[in-house]
Amino acid sequence: MSAVIRTVNLVKIYQSGGVPVTAVDGVDLHVGAGEFVAVMGPSGSGKSTLVHMLGGLDARTSGEIWLDGKRVDTLSESAWALLRRDKVGFVFQFFNLVANMTVADNVELPALLSGATPKQARERREYLLDALGLTERAEAPPAQLAGGEQQRVALARALANEPSLLLADEPTGNLDSRNTRDVLRLLGEVHKKGQTIIMVTHDARVASLADRVVSLLDGQIVDDGVIPVTRRRPKAGAGDVVELRS
Amino acid sequence: MRLTLLALLAKEPAHGYELKQALEHTFGSAYPSPNIGQIYVTLGRLEKDGLIRAIDVEQSNRPNKKVYYLTVTGREALAEWADEPTEGPRIRDEFFMKLVLAPLTGIADRMALINRQRRHYLGVMRDLNDLIERTDPDNRVALLLIEGAMLHVQADLDWLQRCQEDLA
Incomplete structure (x- = not known):
């Protein structure tokens, strides 16, 4: 499986008031095309720092990052900006939508910037907004939307240019359970179509969609493996078992 | 399952298969499909404990079926169950x-x-x-x-x- 992302001994040290703090401590990560990886771990374990570095939003202290076979940790900020435009989609817990553009334009913009025709961009936007139950909000400015709606727009925007890699940092942090379900469905759908996803989340519903879970502790990977099929996998149809363990 | 069956019988008398259907209908896919054998075993025990009683109902061309109904003791047991607090999350794990x-x-x-x-x-x-x-x-x-x-x-x-x- 060709690697979309590969890191070699990746390290990030912050200087916090003169004291060096190691946030990411020698991470070797390999994510193949089409894989969905959930990154879990306690707060302060380096999860967010890791995905920020993978998207070029945070500079690494040492080590290597390879994206689609190209070394990227040595790129300048402007080169990173170009690379992100074409290859990376981002969703954060606190979405940054463009305030003076409609929801529809917010979602179409990244597709247009990465070279889609206006027709392609519009079709992609219509598909994404529909999947997230936002069609009726297309002409509204982001400020008129509730937090959960804005987060779904941010996800639609991140997927608009069909990026090689979708990076997400707690994308369901602000969502109620119905909105979370829409996001889960769309993520499952794009993953099935081959979207590579790396997602930081503490939400087990979201993480359970992943093929693999990477667990961080004190900046290091302490576990990296597939989520197994449980022995008591429910059969299709009525009469399935929920075990409320006692 | 004892009290679940008692609760269903408090609504109306029923035979074993009707109880199975009522459970499936109420809890849908989220509840373990009760095996009809388990239901009859439980009904037998409830009957022995005096919480329910059965009457034989004749059916044409088929063996008699047993229709169960709640006794006064059964109703009391059910009320007690409904009134008492239910065990919370476990401590032992x-x-x-x-x-x-x-x-x-x-x-x-x-x-x-x-x-x-x-x-x-x-x-x-x-x-x-x-x-x-x-x-x-x-x-x-x-x-x-x-x-x-x-x-x-x-x-x-x-x-x-x-x-x-x-x-x-």
């Missing part, structure tokens, strides 16, 4: 016993135990996600039951993380 005790014997590593358990819980969560997708959106009882199970799994995962921070 088998995984935690394993986590604390297994390393002492040298047969398991704590980090490995926690990591395996985390993946298992995520697998359980995936099953619940599948289940909720296949559940009739109008069956609120079933959806709430599954949502409850999901919240329990999430709490178990959060606690596992605490164990990893403190013990591993």
Whole structure:
């Protein structure tokens, strides 16, 4: 499986008031095309720092990052900006939508910037907004939307240019359970179509969609493996078992 | 299942198969499909304990069927069950016993135990996600039951993380 992302001994040290703090401590990560990886771990374990570095939003202290076979940790900020435009989609817990553009334009913009025709961009936007139950909000400015709606727009925007890699940092942090379900469905759908996803989340519903879970502790990977099929996998149809363990 | 059956019989007398259908109808895909044999065994015990009684109803061309109804004692037992508080979350936890005790014997590593358990819980969560997708959106009882199970799994995962921070 060709690697979309590969890191070699990746390290990030912050200087916090003169004291060096190691946030990411020698991470070797390999994510193949089409894989969905959930990154879990306690707060302060380096999860967010890791995905920020993978998207070029945070500079690494040492080590290597390879994206689609190209070394990227040595790129300048402007080169990173170009690379992100074409290859990376981002969703954060606190979405940054463009305030003076409609929801529809917010979602179409990244597709247009990465070279889609206006027709392609519009079709992609219509598909994404529909999947997230936002069609009726297309002409509204982001400020008129509730937090959960804005987060779904941010996800639609991140997927608009069909990026090689979708990076997400707690994308369901602000969502109620119905909105979370829409996001889960769309993520499952794009993953099935081959979207590579790396997602930081503490939400087990979201993480359970992943093929693999990477667990961080004190900046290091302490576990990296597939989520197994449980022995008591429910059969299709009525009469399935929920075990409320006692 | 004893009290579940008592509660259903408090609504109206019924025979075993009707009770099975009523359970399935109420809880939908979220409840273990009760085996008709288990239902009859439980009904037999309830009858022996005097909580329900059966009458034989004749059927043409078929053997008689037993229709069960609640006795006064049964109704009292049901009222008592409804009135008393229900046991909350467990304190004793088998995984935690394993986590604390297994390393002492040298047969398991704590980090490995926690990591395996985390993946298992995520697998359980995936099953619940599948289940909720296949559940009739109008069956609120079933959806709430599954949502409850999901919240329990999430709490178990959060606690596992605490164990990893403190013990591993």
